[in-house]
Amino acid sequence: MRWLWIIGGGVAAAAAMFIAWAVADRFRLADRVAGYDRCEAAAGDMTAALTDCPAMLMTRVDAARRADVCEGALHSGDVYTIRASCPAEVKLMVARRDAALSDLYDARAQIADLTNDRNAAIARAEGRAITFTKRIEANDRIIAAAPRTADGGVRCDAECLRRLAGERAGSGR
Structure with a gap:
């Protein structure tokens, strides 16, 4: 019967140790959860320190912060x-x-x-075309005003030729 007392005491001691470990583990996990909550709160603020975060989360949050800053700079053109x-x-x-x-x-x-x-080339070409057309019209008027021969041909004298050359009438040399 003595061995029942020893086994019973051992089971009671093991149960007490398990309960003590479970309570301690609960407080340890509660501290870890509180640390994660503080980490989550700090991660949302760009200037908050990430001291309560595990190294893996610190790396990811830091990368996300840099990405946010980079994206803002891309939008603003900074x-x-x-x-x-x-x-x-x-x-x-x-x-x-x-x-x-x-x-x-x-x-x-x-x-x-x-x-x-x-546009400048077109304007120059139009100017040349207008000048050429005016010159042809002026020459046509000079030829139309020139004396005619008996068979209807044009007889262009020296004065007519001067006018066709562009000199003013009566400016003989």
Whole structure:
């Protein structure tokens, strides 16, 4: 019977140790949950320290914060913040985008210059065409006013030739 008392005492001691361990574990887990709650609260604030967070969560929260800062810089166009907070892949994409925009602006400027040159060439050509047309009309009037021969042909004397050459009538040499 003595051994029942020993087994009973051992079971009671084991039960007491289990209860003590369970209570201690509950407080340990409660502290861990409270730490996670503090970590969650700190993660939502960009300036809060992440001292209560485990290393794995600190790394992820820090990366998320940098991503938020980078995204804000991309939306605002803040080049310094982009260079300071964004990863190399984003910087490369921003550089490629800026180069493409520069090429686009350069192409638009070239198109504008070519359009201006074309318009100036058209204006010069129209001016030459108008001058040529006026000269032909003036020559036609001079020939129409020239004396005619018996067979109806035009007989252009020296005065007529001077006028066709563009000299004023009566300015013989």
